[in-house]
Amino acid sequence: MSTHTQPAGQSSPPHPMVHGPVGEEIRVRGLVQGVGFRPTVWRLAHACGVVGDVRNDSDGVLIHAWGDAWTLQRFIESLSAECPPLARIDAIERHQLSEAADASDFRIVASETGHVQTGVTPDAVICADCAAEIADPANRRYRYPFTNCTHCGPRLSIVQAIPYDRANTTMADFDLCDACRAEYENPADRRFHAQPVACAVCGPRVWLETRHGARADGDDPCRAASLLLRHGSIVAIKGLGGFQLACDACDEAAVARLRQLKRRERKPFALMARDLQAVRRYCKPDEAELALLQSAAGPIVILRADGAECIASGVAPGVGTLGFMLPSTPLHRLLMESIDTALVVTSGNTSDEPPCIDNADARARLGRIADVFLMHDRDIARRVDDSVARVVQGEPRVLRRARGYAPAPLRLPAGFAETPAVLAMGGELKNTFCLAGNAQAIVSHHLGDLEDALTYADYRRSVAQYLRLFEHEPQAVALDFHPEYLSRKIGYDLAQTWQVPVVEVQHHHAHLAACMAENGVALDALPMLGVALDGLGYGDDGTLWGGEFMLADYRGFTRLGRFKPVAMPGGARAIDEPWRNAYAHLMAAFDWRGFTRQYAGLDVQRFLSSRPRDTLDTMIAQRVNSPLSSSVGRLFDAVAATLGVCRERVLYEGQAAIELEALVDQHALRNDSDAHAYPFEIISTMPDGLRCIEPQPMWETLLDDLLRGTSVPVVAARFHKGLAIAIVRMVECLADLLTGPVDARSVALSGGVFQNRILFEQVAGRLGAAGFRVLTHRQVPANDGGLSLGQAVVAAAQGRDGF
Template sequence: MQDAGERVASRIEIHGTVQGVGFRPFVYRLGRDLGLDGWVRNDGGLVVMEAAGPAEAMRALPARLRADAPPHARVHEVRIGEPRGRAPAYGTGFRVDPSSPANRVATGDDLARIPPDLGMCDACRTELLDPSDRRHRYAFVNCTDCGPRATILDELPYDRERTTMRSFAMCEACADEYADPADRRFHAEPIACPACGPQLTWRAAAGDRRGDDALDAAETLLRGGGILALKGLGGYQLVCDATDQAAVARLRARKHRPAKPFAVMVTGPEEAAMLAGLTPAEVALMTSAARPVVLVARRVGGPLATAVAPGTDRLGLFLPATPVHHLLCADLARPLVVTSGNLADEPIAIDDGDAGRRLGGLADGFLGHDRVIRSRYDDSVVRVAAGRPSVVRRARGYAPEPLGLPFPAPEPLLAVGGQLKHTFTIARDGTAIVGPHTGDLERQDALEAFTTSLRQLCRVAGAEPRVVAHDLHPGYLSTQYATALPLTRVAVQHHHAHVASCAAEHGITGRFLGVAYDGLGLGDDGTLWGGEVLLADLRSYRRIARFGRAPLPGGAAAVRRPARMALGYLFGAERLGDGPRPPLEALAAPLLRRLPEAEVGTVRRMVSRGVNCPAASSAGRLFDAVAALLGLADNATYEGEAAVTLETHAAAHGAAPALPWRLTTRDGLVVYDPEPTLHGALQALRDGADTGSVAAAFHATLAAVTVAVCTRAAERHGTAVVCLSGGVMQNRVLVESLVAGLAAAGLTPLVNERVPANDGGLSYGQAAVAAARGRGE
């Protein structure tokens, strides 16, 4: 800081999420209020200012930059130094200067922070509905507090000419607002109005339309039970009337999605409360600027078609993220199914031509617009469990907002995640950016979507990775992609990445117990894991407990058919006890009678001969087996369907005592033997218990087993922190039982909150592990 009599001059760099959130207008107004001379501008991914003024005002400036920042800004660091060149002269006033691109890769600073898209604010909503306003019913109204950001950004700094809005020259009225410090659209880069901005378009067999006529055509289609392809913020969506059973059934058939629940959009919290029982925490998530899909408790009855969310007591509800969504909901006055614009397992379409080709057989008409989507972002999904909000799918509204790393990455790194629910993470120094949800990385088009998103995010954020972290499984396309790169490779075991993702987002740097319950992941011994307790830190881990193994008859076929998984436990569960085996087959007679005799015989032979029956210690596969044994799910049309059904029955019943369970040891590990539990469940069914009570008892059993294992391990190893992660931790009933039980035992349970517990969080966990290992300690 430079003192010149009564005046002080400084150069200040503000690091964080400070572009696309109204930060420069805020600094401008703050500088004027404090009586400063100088300027502010975007500089690469930063906001930089040079200012001079009274000593007292300059002393107050850094604190005010943090405390008074716009609501969507995230100030990570404020650096103060000497002005470069002559200090701002007295009486010259404060101004906003043109942005200055910077070579972020060469500076050695953290990754540039890219603003996520923001849902429509209340002020813009008021204008949208005001007949006297010049933006009345304009589908692209926005301001510095809302609108597209990451999805339209070509490069930083975040200025109009570096976004896809550069194609639209501002009219005089918009230019005046953009230049007026008193206007909330001062330097709102996507600013637009009907005279100069993007326009809606309509494409259908009956002909094309634009503007209001396009919206009218779309609403007419939806009223008549049609399926609409809608170009949203981050990609195309498929929309239909959520109260129309036939329309929802047609959408399921065309999308090849027979049972997985659809998300439902409603106008506001009042309409949402008519469909679901909402807690204050869920309302806060629903109305946040991210506008995520929130998983909530569905009300019995109501207007929704039964096909919207079959087999579950939860409902995914969300509010309009954009003006066009709001207009559709308000004009139609009914809830709408709004789901990803793709066939099952494909990436969502963002290009108009690609959407026409891929969605032409799904949609009856296309409501698009002429603003280009630069980056693909699906809708985010969140929930509240054990009183804590947690992200299930991190995408629009959350990504690419950065996360911290407990240990800074010594070199720029890329973590490529797993195979399912794929994300990637780029990291540098203490900053990690988790890329948008891609989907299941089992198809070439999904791989191309991943690599396109990766190139775009690396370029914008200023990342040139030198290290790549990946899963151990050689068959994952992400692993194959990583091994083909000319970079230093770091292999991270699947379940260590899961629990590390939870530990890292909570800032844990020491040892912890990691409970990793999921479907399948390759262990470091070459076998399939999925029900694991680890003693870990971010660099390394040791497996200390596991579930008993069972064969997967047919490998991946057993994942798609829980009945096969049940047969695997009946015919080939790992022998862990010394006494006679429980009479599981006799008790499972209803399952065996229900299944084709040929299938039962084939699976019995496969298991006895060890043909295509890899064994797994998987919590997720045990859930599948129990669901089939209870007669709830023989087949799964989407990942986790059987477990969702089992959880729904457990939640409907409420609390129940645990079934029998046993812990033993093998090869130095504590092992949970599921056979007594399965015997107890089947015995209870034979004795007349309803499936809900047995499902609830099974959940109580796994909670009791986990608390017992963790309590003993905590005493032995001297750590009280327990990180719960893996796809099974999406089970609300189980998580809430675990959190309560572990806390009652004097331990500190942590769950994933900002990254998914499922495989969508793997890449962040891989990045945290690679960064910690890179320190070389």
């Protein structure tokens, strides 16, 4: 018996000189279950004249095929060429069979159980065929809100076990009618083994009810809800992975009422539009953005608010962008049918709690917010939020990885095939966790901020669900250095229970490792440069980092440079009150007397003079609740507060930096000479031996500009450009100093600060122009949502050498 393995799309006949019928066992790995792969194999086998069978098993799809050598070769090539739209072939393995064919046709046979190594596919947006059916009065699924097929519909949100069969989903309680069963059992039908298949006769039902629990009259709940939305109501919608709250996005009063009741003072709301024509009323998406909006993942896409018409001012105050998605399910499509403007469609929760997924819980938690509920009786197996993405430098980049993306496994680079199985716990904010093993990483859907009690409980529950769903048996647990992260504490408890080692991974090393893994950097590759910029992370010296330049591979890192550490007076309060960072940064650059003498005419000087400066000075001098941090996120807060942006308080994470970015004068950014960019100094003589970016010259130039009356948008542009130039200069300086077996011409960029589009494009563009190979995030977020992937690969790499 011979074995032949090749990536998807590559194949060569294993026995071209053999004449007459031959047999092969063909193993297909990847996302090949629950996506119509077996009926595609069946159809192609019949078209090619191949006999045998195909089945699902715990490793993917297994095919036994007999035909002459060239027929089998044509069959294999057609598998890659005509792969179903939701499938992803990672590898095709071919084994020659010695036995003769025992079949006269080609059959689909029952699934086999065993240890799970195949992927669960993400939930997918309604396909064109299903959309046409619900719009066709002659079709039996006309206006049926749960229409789906193997090319679309729920997956992660309903699956409870592997194999992905109906009995293992939340559709198990709905018995198929004769018509649906005929489709389900017909290999030639696109609903063959579509596990959620249903119709109005046998499937889930939708209804409208008041906040008091009374069901509304009428035969079409979606039409009734749509009418209520157009008349100013707030509607709670049971969506694919959780409840959502909706209102008319052009109704100022409705938007303001939703903000007040939801307790979401300023953070932007997501929007839904019926079609691209409606989106174009408010934005001018380019071709890449249009493609992302229409993709099978169907994320919320961040677009510039540059259309001819305006949404209500309360939807996305201060940011200059709008987050649009198209209807992802038949229910949403029917709801939007008669709405040609846009709806706010935001998570069904209050404040930072996780959205509701249960009907009774929704009635209890959302009853004071929603006027009516659009309910249904299909259970949601797990909460799955809407994903968020943005096109930057012409490429889609995921900012929040959830519906449509998770839990599609990421193939790990060369060298990870023999590493131990790892559970990585992620961070504290924007949490995800990761299961790694068998040369792939399964990053969970976005879970959120673990400081919230309900999110924390959901996190613990989700970890347990994934471990069962994927039959993952960790040989190590990876977690962050920070002693107070709840994810760390849970990880230690699990490791103790399982009696497996714990691998502690420094926060910024995890950021860079995630970037390297998603870009295919091999486990044994030479160490490369990395820049990790974020709000803060716990350093291996016990201080708070956030502006780091490293030489890193998967096994370890060396810190080469940083931004100047500045105090955070008040600790966590400095994150919520940007003026504290402004004061600390300005006092690190000047003394109060000199600052007042030079800049007494500025608004920021008058504001800070009214603050308790003596107390702050004592706290900073004595290091009382004023930890030093090299955080670039806090530098952004300081600059924003100095310019009067979110000075006193931020109402959501990153608000000051986001609103500062939105203010940037694009003409000044593009056309002004680099000589106008604010200068930073690179100091090479620090006591700790690290090179340091000193912002003091930037502060002098920025404040002088304000004295001269330079506009805030121009100041913001000069700050962004100057910061980018300083980062690139530091990378060039460090690259010139590196010796030995290192990759000095590659640099990985990671951390939440790089979700600032202007800074990212400036840094990546300038590094590329300087001859560096720039590694960036696309599939996982640059923010803490990608930490778990980095933790997992670091732990796996260390485990290969022995913990």
